[in-house]
Amino acid sequence: MKFYLASFLLVALIPTEVLSHSGGTDSNGCHAGSQPYHCHNNKNDGEASIGMGSWDINLGYQYQFEQSDFIPFVGASVGKSDENGDTNFGVNLGLKLQNGWYASYVSTSKSFQLGYEFVHISANSDYFGIGVRYPFGNTDSNNSSIYTSGTILFSGDE
Secondary structure: OHHHHHHHHHHHHOOHHHHOOOOOEOOOOEEOOOOOOEEOOOHHHOOOEEEEEEEEEEEEEEOOOOOOOEEEEEEEEEEEOOOOOOOEEEEEEEEEEOOOEEEEEEOOOOEEEEEEOOEEEEEOOOOEEEEEEEEOOOOOOOOOEEEEEEEEEEEEEO
């Protein structure tokens, strides 16, 4: 449990700028001074490309009410929803059913999620993606427990 919490905090606290590199592109949209020479979203090749448009990581708690089929959950979220690169903090709110289905909203990626057991699809007004949701401490995903989830949403450029 400590390992998972420490891993979540480490990923959540790394600024996205650490994972990127400077612009400096040539007329083809490629990094001329970078080794090896490489391109991002090259518009000149006429092919469609897919890129990560939005993401979120969530940590929260799901509570199983007695004599109820509903398992509400709420959590803290870190993620990005727009092209300007800003990382935001927000909430993850949702409702899980005993049969394994769940639906939620994540404010950081501004996305709605629909899932079954440990996997979900996610969408917002610009992107579509896939993610996972995992409860800690129980192999039965229907008990009260801490959970974590994450989603990557993709955009298509032409």
